Amino acid sequence: QSVLTQPPSVSAAPGQKVTISCSGSSSNIGNNYVSWYQQLPGTAPKLLIFENNKRPSGIPDRFSGSKSGTSATLGITGLQTGDEADYYCGTWDSSLSGVFGTGTKVTVL
């Protein structure tokens, strides 16, 4: 059902950097803000990034977001074992329906 495409998985060693892409279209990402969510195993999703590149209070600056055209990217620097989780991008489409990305599993080697 998801119309936003993410890589199934990314991995890196502790302390390294990973980036996660989120590809959409002009009817969703191209004309709306993108948010990013972290879902640790067995827990509810948690907001990491909103309005493309803003961090809620309490989210470390190791997490960053950007958007260009119909794609968005989440970056995680200084990777930690506690960052192992599933990450989802999210936005809205032209019919005001919410859409999530397919999800990306981050593994710390």
Place this chain on the structure above:
Amino acid sequence: EVQLVQSGAEVKKPGESLKISCKGSGYSFTTYWIGWVRQMPGKGLEWMGIIYPRDSDTRYSPSFQGQVTISADKSISTAYLQWSSLKASDTAMYYCARLGGYESDYWGQGTLVTVSS
């Protein structure tokens, strides 16, 4: 402190009805949209729909239109998700989430719904 507290896990049989809840506290319940999200076992997140508790304006994602009903009772700061006839394929974790703006800034803990004969 903003909190969304969902009702407990449910085990139902196919064809049965069900209504699960999401109670908001720590903020003005009537001035934020509340959304429902499905996560099937081992799968990703899916938006089901959203409701504005002040006037019960409701929007459904196309895949869920006609399959579920979203409602809210602003007098008790609670949103609901209901099914009239459950199917095995409704087995999933269901989350409610507050829309702070264009993003879901607070989430409930989730309600696991299991439908099995």
